[in-house]
Amino acid sequence: MTDLVNVAFNAEGFMTDPTQWTKEIAEILAKQEGIEVLTTEHWKIIDYCRTTGLASGKAPTLRQITVGTGITTKDLFAFFPKGPAKKVAKIAGLGKPEGCV
Amino acid sequence: MKTFLVLGAGTAGTMIARKMASKLDSRQWKVVLVDKDEKHYYQPGFLFLPYGLYTEQDVIQPKRKYIPEKVEFIISTIEMVEPDQSRVKLANGQTISYDQLVIATGVDIHPEQTEGLLDGGGWRKNIFDFYTYEGAAALGKHLKNWDGGRFVVNVVENPIKCPVAPLELLFLADWWFTKRGMRNKVELVFATPLPGAFTKPIAANALGAMLQRKNIHVEADYNIGTVDTGRNVISSWDEREIPYDLLITIPTNMGAEFVKRSGMGDELNFVPVDKFTLQSPKWENIWAMGDANNIPTSKAGAVIHFQMETVVNNILQHIQGKPVSHKFDGHASCYIESGFNKGVLIDFDYNQEPLPGKYPLPIVGPFTLLGETMINHWGKLAFKTLYWNMMLQGIAVPLPNKFSMVGKQQLSAGVTSD
Numbered sequence: 147m148t149d150l151v152n153v154a155f156n157a158e159g160f161m162t163d164p165t166q167w168t169k170e171i172a173e174i175l176a177k178q179e180g181i182e183v184l185t186t187e188h189w190k191i192i193d194y195c196r197t198t199g200l201a202s203g204k205a206p207t208l209r210q211i212t213v214g215t216g217i218t219t220k221d222l223f224a225f226f227p228k229g230p231a232k233k234v235a236k237i238a239g240l241g242k243p244e245g246c247v
Numbered sequence: 248m249k250t251f252l253v254l255g256a257g258t259a260g261t262m263i264a265r266k267m268a269s270k271l272d273s274r275q276w277k278v279v280l281v282d283k284d285e286k287h288y289y290q291p292g293f294l295f296l297p298y299g300l301y302t303e304q305d306v307i308q309p310k311r312k313y314i315p316e317k318v319e320f321i322i323s324t325i326e327m328v329e330p331d332q333s334r335v336k337l338a339n340g341q342t343i344s345y346d347q348l349v350i351a352t353g354v355d356i357h358p359e360q361t362e363g364l365l366d367g368g369g370w371r372k373n374i375f376d377f378y379t380y381e382g383a384a385a386l387g388k389h390l391k392n393w394d395g396g397r398f399v400v401n402v403v404e405n406p407i408k409c410p411v412a413p414l415e416l417l418f419l420a421d422w423w424f425t426k427r428g429m430r431n432k433v434e435l436v437f438a439t440p441l442p443g444a445f446t447k448p449i450a451a452n453a454l455g456a457m458l459q460r461k462n463i464h465v466e467a468d469y470n471i472g473t474v475d476t477g478r479n480v481i482s483s484w485d486e487r488e489i490p491y492d493l494l495i496t497i498p499t500n501m502g503a504e505f506v507k508r509s510g511m512g513d514e515l516n517f518v519p520v521d522k523f524t525l526q527s528p529k530w531e532n533i534w535a536m537g538d539a540n541n542i543p544t545s546k547a548g549a550v551i552h553f554q555m556e557t558v559v560n561n562i563l564q565h566i567q568g569k570p571v572s573h574k575f576d577g578h579a580s581c582y583i584e585s586g587f588n589k590g591v592l593i594d595f596d597y598n599q600e601p602l603p604g605k606y607p608l609p610i611v612g613p614f615t616l617l618g619e620t621m622i623n624h625w626g627k628l629a630f631k632t633l634y635w636n637m638m639l640q641g642i643a644v645p646l647p648n649k650f651s652m653v654g655k656q657q658l659s660a661g662v663t664s665d
Contacts (some may be wrong), residue, residue: 208470209404213514220472223484229468244543 150174160235160242164200167239175237181226184237186226191215195238205235205243252335252345253501254325256310257442258290258638259274259537259551260351264318265641266559271566273317279343280301281335283324285310289549289634290408294415294584296383297390298423305631306380313639316366325352328509328639330530333593346532347562350518353538354408354546356382358498361403363474367535373479376535377416378408386495395424395432401481402439403471406515407500408538408546410526411593413437414454415446415584421461422586438466438481449595453617457585501548502539517541522597523574525558531565534558536553544597545579552638553578571640578650580606582627590623592616596650604655607647 153171154208156164158177161167172192176184184192194215208231212219226233230245251271253264260280268278314320334344356378358365364374375389376382380490381582391511398420400413407413417435424430437458438445444454444465458465472484480490502516510531511518519534520527522542527533536558538546554575561571577597584590593612595602603617613622 207405210516219470219484228485229470 153218156241158242161239162241164196164239164241167196171239172237175239179226179233179237181233181237185225186238187217191217191222191225191230191234192238195234195240199235199238199240205231205238205240207243248317249346250344250665251276251278251347251349252343253278253280253349253351253536254282254328254335255350255539256280256287256314256320256353257351257353257537258548259353259539259555260349261287261310261313261639262551262555262641263349263351263536263558263640265513266314266555267562268315268317269641270559270563276346278317278321279319279321279345281321281323281337281343283322285322287313287639289631290378291379291412292631293377293383294412294419296380297377297386297416298419299387299391301631303380303384305436308635315641317468318493325503325505326508327505328511330511330527330533332508347566348533349558350511350533350535350539350599351537352503352506354500354502354517356498357501357658358496359470360499360501361496362473363476364403364496364498367476369474369476369479369494373492374474374476376496376498378497378500385607389457390423393431393493397434397436397490397608398493398495399436399438399471399481399489399491400497401471401489401493402441402497402498402636404440406607407497409581411454411581411583413439413497414458417458417463418461418586419584420456422461427619435461435463436466436489436491437463438469438471438483440468440470442467447595448602450595450601450661453468454583454591456540457591461586463494477552506539513541513608524561524571525554525575526561526565526571534562542575542577544577546582547579547581548634548638549580550578552644552646553580553650554604556648578648580646582623582630584624584627585619588624588629589619590621590625591619592623592626593653594650599650599652599655602655602657606654607651609654 153166156162222230235243251267253260264280275399287310289306292301295301319492326336326338328335336342372384375386399441424433443451444453469495473482480488484486506512506516506634518540520535520540525534537551557575558572560573563661564571582590594606595601606616
């Protein structure tokens with residue numbers, strides 16, 4: 147049984163140490179975001195964000211996700227309603243996607 | 248003979264070509280500058296065109312006027328760069344081999360990226376952009392006879408050139424409609440993908456308070472999906488509808504097409520470079536300046552001014568076979584026109600968000616950071632003269648390149664300046 151007791155979060159609920167992340171944590175965070183079940187499609191997006199986010203040190207933007215996964219913006223909003231870039235970043239244990247300057 | 252090649256003769260390209268022509272030995276180097284057209288645009292002036300404050304003469308000058316004679320200027324579109332061969336193919340059939348290459352081809356708007364924006368039948372009828380001369384001029388013509396309604400400004404996605412310009416357009420709209428005695432017939436709306444008025448918290452709070460004071464409604468976290476030109480409504484991906492009578496769009500900004508064709512860009516055709524040195528991590532004889540690169544700072548002329556010295560010094564070191572050691576700090580400065588002959592100034596870098604205070608000197612300023620003053624407004628207007636007569640002519644503008652905390656008040660996030 148996983149719980150979030152030992153996981154570090156910032157004030158906005160983003161994990162501050164991406165190495166603490168596990169798939170079980172992702173499932174709990176997804177439920178908190180109103181996503182009951184993570185499907186294969188969800189995982190495809192989460193895995194993409196983990197890979198690129200850890201490589202660059204930044205959570206990917208909406209456009210990076212659509213270009214990188216081939217999933218349309220419309221579908222992305224269906225899988226992660228409201229703000230997909232922010233939501234995936236949260237569930238994937240990455241920081242908040244940086245707004246541009 | 249070696250070739251120093253610059254692609255794009257806008258602000259960054261014109262300035263670096265001039266600088267390098269004066270630094271490099273003309274017996275060993277020739278400087279070549281390529282652009283697709285003859286007109287140089289003073290882009291910050293586009294903001295004033297819709298309200299009749301500037302005319303064509305204020306914002307357009309011939310490019311050649313600002314290009315020194317020892318720079319070879321070629322007019323052509325760019326077919327592609329072959330970075331592994333260090334050569335560039337132009338659409339006019341020419342191939343140029345280079346020793347050093349600077350990409351400074353800026354960004355363009357891409358309304359075709361949003362369904363219904365360009366192809367829905369409303370483009371330049373009741374949908375306008377103001378990031379092109381043609382768009383800003385057409386909007387000005389339309390506004391003259393516009394009798395009021397919902398005036399909606401929408402940023403499609405970030406990053407955009409000059410992220411404060413949409414706010415300025417709204418602040419000026421508030422002033423302009425007030426002056427014409429029709430402010431009560433106009434609803435001003437700002438729909439932005441950001442969570443608020445600006446990216447950084449202290450400036451977002453200060454600018455957010457100004458929007459509120461001026462009765463400008465903000466629709467935050469708004470990612471536009473489609474434009475329905477039949478109903479005059481925009482819809483977001485999360486299904487929020489905003490009706491408009493006049494839609495002013497800041498479409499997706501992307502780097503030049505040839506960057507994509509050359510396989511050198513990111514998902515928005517921006518050229519990745521080291522954010523401190525401006526050198527390509529992949530090809531060490533390639534540099535990207537101004538709006539064309541992917542560094543995390545504002546895409547704005549002031550940023551180009553602040554980064555120029557760093558890049559020139561780094562390129563010279565690189566040519567001499569030395570390691571590049573100069574570092575750009577991400578310094579950006581923006582005058583924000585706020586209407587009623589007032590303006591706000593923000594000054595920041597990679598690490599420090601905009602703070603209230605005085606600039607460039609403590610107490611005396613003369614400019615006020617994050618506060619509305621008339622002197623800031625004059626600074627904004629004076630910048631046009633500075634741009635045409637100093638920046639582009641290679642005359643040093645008396646503002647320090649490096650970001651400084653002098654004159655700035657230390658605040659923690661969540662505190663507004665007023």
